[in-house]
Amino acid sequence: MTGRVSCLAIVLAAAVAAPVHAQRSFVFQGTVEKVNGAGGTVDVKNDNIPGWMAPMSMTYRVDVPAVLKTLKGGDRITATVYAGDTAKLYKVRIAASPAKPVQTALPPVSYVCPSPGEESFVDDRPGACPKSGAQLQAVRLDIAYKCLKTSFIRESPGTCPTDRTDLVPVTASVFWVCTNDPQREKHYLEPGTCGDGSRREKAFEVRPHGDHNPRHGGPTVFMSEDLYHHVEATLVAPTRTQPALFRVYFYDEYTRPLHVSGVSAQVVATDRYGKPTGSPVPLVLSRIRDGNAMETRLPNAAVPSENASVYFALRVKLKPSGKDWLTDHTFTSYSKEPVSKAVTPLANPRPNPPGPPASLDPLPETTQDLLAELQKNMESVTKEWQDGSLGAIWYPALRVKDVALTLQRNHANDIADSKQAQLTSAVQQVTLSAWQIDSAGDLGNKEKIAVLYDAFRAAVGEILGLYGATR
Amino acid sequence: MALAVTAVLLTLFIRTLHAHKPVTSKYDYNRDVFPLLREHCGRCHVEGGAAPMSLMTYKDAFSWGESIRDELTAGRMPPWPIDPRSPAVKGMHPISAHDVDVIVTWASGGTPRDWSGDIDRQLPTVAVQNQWKLGPPDLVVSMESPYILGANDVEEKKDFSIPSGITEVKWVRAADLFPETPTIVRDAIISVENGPTLALWQPGSDPLTAPSGAAFRVAPGAKLHLQIHYKKHYTQEQDTLSDRSRIGLYFTDPPPSGRELQSISTSERKGSGESNGVRILAATLPGGGRVHALRPMLDKAYGSVDIVAITPSGTQIPLLKLRGPRPQWFRRYWLQEAIELPGGSTIEARVTPLGDSSDEMKASVDRFPLQIAVDYVPQ
Numbered sequence: 001m002t003g004r005v006s007c008l009a010i011v012l013a014a015a016v017a018a019p020v021h022a023q024r025s026f027v028f029q030g031t032v033e034k035v036n037g038a039g040g041t042v043d044v045k046n047d048n049i050p051g052w053m054a055p056m057s058m059t060y061r062v063d064v065p066a067v068l069k070t071l072k073g074g075d076r077i078t079a080t081v082y083a084g085d086t087a088k089l090y091k092v093r094i095a096a097s098p099a100k101p102v103q104t105a106l107p108p109v110s111y112v113c114p115s116p117g118e119e120s121f122v123d124d125r126p127g128a129c130p131k132s133g134a135q136l137q138a139v140r141l142d143i144a145y146k147c148l149k150t151s152f153i154r155e156s157p158g159t160c161p162t163d164r165t166d167l168v169p170v171t172a173s174v175f176w177v178c179t180n181d182p183q184r185e186k187h188y189l190e191p192g193t194c195g196d197g198s199r200r201e202k203a204f205e206v207r208p209h210g211d212h213n214p215r216h217g218g219p220t221v222f223m224s225e226d227l228y229h230h231v232e233a234t235l236v237a238p239t240r241t242q243p244a245l246f247r248v249y250f251y252d253e254y255t256r257p258l259h260v261s262g263v264s265a266q267v268v269a270t271d272r273y274g275k276p277t278g279s280p281v282p283l284v285l286s287r288i289r290d291g292n293a294m295e296t297r298l299p300n301a302a303v304p305s306e307n308a309s310v311y312f313a314l315r316v317k318l319k320p321s322g323k324d325w326l327t328d329h330t331f332t333s334y335s336k337e338p339v340s341k342a343v344t345p346l347a348n349p350r351p352n353p354p355g356p357p358a359s360l361d362p363l364p365e366t367t368q369d370l371l372a373e374l375q376k377n378m379e380s381v382t383k384e385w386q387d388g389s390l391g392a393i394w395y396p397a398l399r400v401k402d403v404a405l406t407l408q409r410n411h412a413n414d415i416a417d418s419k420q421a422q423l424t425s426a427v428q429q430v431t432l433s434a435w436q437i438d439s440a441g442d443l444g445n446k447e448k449i450a451v452l453y454d455a456f457r458a459a460v461g462e463i464l465g466l467y468g469a470t471r
Numbered sequence: 472m473a474l475a476v477t478a479v480l481l482t483l484f485i486r487t488l489h490a491h492k493p494v495t496s497k498y499d500y501n502r503d504v505f506p507l508l509r510e511h512c513g514r515c516h517v518e519g520g521a522a523p524m525s526l527m528t529y530k531d532a533f534s535w536g537e538s539i540r541d542e543l544t545a546g547r548m549p550p551w552p553i554d555p556r557s558p559a560v561k562g563m564h565p566i567s568a569h570d571v572d573v574i575v576t577w578a579s580g581g582t583p584r585d586w587s588g589d590i591d592r593q594l595p596t597v598a599v600q601n602q603w604k605l606g607p608p609d610l611v612v613s614m615e616s617p618y619i620l621g622a623n624d625v626e627e628k629k630d631f632s633i634p635s636g637i638t639e640v641k642w643v644r645a646a647d648l649f650p651e652t653p654t655i656v657r658d659a660i661i662s663v664e665n666g667p668t669l670a671l672w673q674p675g676s677d678p679l680t681a682p683s684g685a686a687f688r689v690a691p692g693a694k695l696h697l698q699i700h701y702k703k704h705y706t707q708e709q710d711t712l713s714d715r716s717r718i719g720l721y722f723t724d725p726p727p728s729g730r731e732l733q734s735i736s737t738s739e740r741k742g743s744g745e746s747n748g749v750r751i752l753a754a755t756l757p758g759g760g761r762v763h764a765l766r767p768m769l770d771k772a773y774g775s776v777d778i779v780a781i782t783p784s785g786t787q788i789p790l791l792k793l794r795g796p797r798p799q800w801f802r803r804y805w806l807q808e809a810i811e812l813p814g815g816s817t818i819e820a821r822v823t824p825l826g827d828s829s830d831e832m833k834a835s836v837d838r839f840p841l842q843i844a845v846d847y848v849p850q
Contacts, residue, residue: 152534161523161705179530405569424555424568425794431568435544435575451826 050124111136119208144172176200217335234335247295257292304331401434429459496580514675521674523704536578546795557792559807608719642686644723646670688731759814766844769798
């Protein structure tokens with residue numbers, strides 16, 4: 001995982017309707033992280049630009065491509081940017097003295113809107129949300145470093161303690177808490193001392209749009225102009241029997257999976273300038289558990305490499321009557337899925353809705369019915385596996401697991417004492433395998449499922465045999 | 472589903488984040504998961520314990536949900552790889568399939584805190600247990616000086632030679648380790664130099680005593696050999712830490728037979744590994760004896776280890792069956808019932824590779840060669 005945060009807002013309407021320089025301008029200051037000469041972009045970590053953008057690392061185009069040849073990593077630059085256009089830097093200049101940004105003890109206080117849909121609004125003074133009118137709330141924003149797959153977050157780069165991947169930069173609000181205080185949920189904007197004499201503890205919370213790290217190995221995450229929808233496109237290598245797969249994942253502003261419904265999309269191969277080189281191909285819903293992806297096979301897709309990038313233009317209609325949302329995607333290699341799914345859990349626990357979720361599909365009660373349920377769902381697992389429906393295999397696999405556990409819990413006495421250890425072993429194998437099949441299915445990991453399936457089937461067969469032997 | 476979750480959370484303060492996943496688990500932390508984590512994980516995953524993170528509060532545990540799920544479903548945690556079909560061994564701490572399912576369901580289903588709504592319910596405090604678990608030892612021997620694990624060092628294996636101070640023959644029934652800095656002591660091997668292995672120490676494990684009639688003999692003037700595997704938590708990586716662990720020895724009366732616990736180690740059979748990667752190791756008891764314990768020492772993770780005794784007449788007696796053993800969790804498995812074997816009996820182990828092509832399957836630890844040590848009292 002590159003750990004690079006990248007987000008582009010595509011402002012089609014503004015580009016067509018009015019010249020961008022007619023909009024309000026801002027002074028942009030930041031540090032160059034990487035120059036992408038081939039792609040004509042530059043990665044910059046910007047300082048806080050109140051009213052335009054909080055500190056974050058992003059990829060930008062420039063108004064004069066030749067300026068890229070003068071830039072290198074570590075350069076301090078200034079530029080002009082405009083409201084509504086977060087994709088391009090104008091009049092880029094290397095700062096007169098490449099001094100480090102002014103070090104302050106604490107990040108400056110910014111004011112953010114708490115209203116849903118307006119969380120990305122940031123200002124440098126107190127006030128009200130532009131739409132809801134709610135009072136802005138004071139926060140300190142800074143870059144923190146987080147495990148891509150868990151909530152572990154800290155203030156310096158390093159490696160994730162769980163899977164040893166590089167921590168990824170995210171924009172987070174910084175605050176201090178007193179965990180022993182009765183009001184332990186209260187956030188302080190400064191370090192200090194708690195009521196019991198202990199020091200306040202520093203904590204972080206990821207901000208909306210604060211984590212634009214790709215989740216599925218795609219090169220970038222793009223944001224729509226509504227500031228809510230995000231997409232990540234991946235190009236998965238062909239197999240012996242299947243051509244390359246173009247898949248696009250949809251997220252909300254917290255980079256959480258966004259269920260795809262009523263969305264249409266099509267992709268077309270292009271040259272480096274965005275000119276189509278083929279015919280548009282429609283995407284269909286992907287059969288994955290999160291339900292947040294669309295995909296299509298591309299039999300004629302070129303092989304991407306560092307020396308020969310492959311380009312695609314994706315057009316998405318979020319609603320049938322909506323306008324096209326166009327994003328351009330560049331691949332210099334096939335996308336590789338991370339080991340496990342990303343998680344952005346809570347920094348501060350929230351109250352749960354009252355009551356556990358109801359069981360959607362109760363299990364039978366008698367031994368005979370349970371065994372029939374076991375066989376039926378095992379057959380479903382086999383069918384999904386043979387059909388290659390890896391995204392759908394989880395349901396019958398977990399159902400088999402539930403039946404096996406119920407048999408052991410409620411009907412273990414149907415089996416002789418001498419066979420109890422065998423039953424325990426088989427149910428354990430079914431349980432572990434089912435959960436692993438669930439994970440591997442979401443990732444489309446055929447090789448792993450093949451091994452799990454064999455062990456799973458053998459254990460289910462053992463359970464059936466144990467109960468069959470007592471009849 | 473994500474939109475529905477967002478709708479539910481409209482009334483929350485901005486400082487409160489939204490859950491990544493919809494909450495689908497019927498199990499919650501306070502009522503269902505905490506008791507299981509305390510039972511199965513609380514020896515190490517506690518503040519100040521050997522594990523890098525505590526799981527003993529909701530605030531500590533919920534963010535590790537995905538990791539908990541991965542470790543449990545892969546069988547890596549808890550590190551007690553006894554197969555349910557194995558003959559019984561002492562000090563077993565297996566986790567049932569049901570308990571695994573409750574924890575994984577919670578970890579996969581949004582990690583809810585408390586379905587009754589009582590999120591501030593006070594749960595019992597779990598504290599690290601750094602103490603002599605068998606009570607005060609008969610003899611305590613300390614490292615001669617503290618060992619310093621510098622700021623640039625994250626992991627080290629160190630060997631220490633420590634005079635025992637023993638001036639007459641002693642019979643040892645158990646040995647234990649008391650780390651001064653438990654957060655960096657990953658494991659230890661306590662043995663007599665040029666003599667028996669007294670203990671294989673792991674954090675969170677209970678030291679067990681040799682059964683009546685079995686003991687290790689320590690000669691006067693013997694030196695103890697202590698090998699400690701030090702490893703810092705990720706939060707300590709830049710710290711300089713020191714440790715001066717202590718060894719505790721528990722004595723017993725001389726065994727009636729006058730014979731001490733001895734050990735033999737298996738050798739790998741010729742052609743072993745050629746068929747499906749299954750490795751066969753064996754050792755013969757020339758004069759027979761009473762087998763009390765087994766110590767599988769692995770060079771990497773395996774799918775299973777099956778150890779049987781085969782008498783000269785061909786009778787097979789199952790001794791130990793491990794599922795998914797990992798090399799870093801080595802142990803001495805004391806048999807619940809010692810097995811009397813005639814001379815010429817063979818101890819045979821079948822070691823089966825992990826079934827997948829994971830990195831874990833391919834990685835070698837290189838700390839020990841693959842072998843099974845058998846602790847027995849000769850006839």
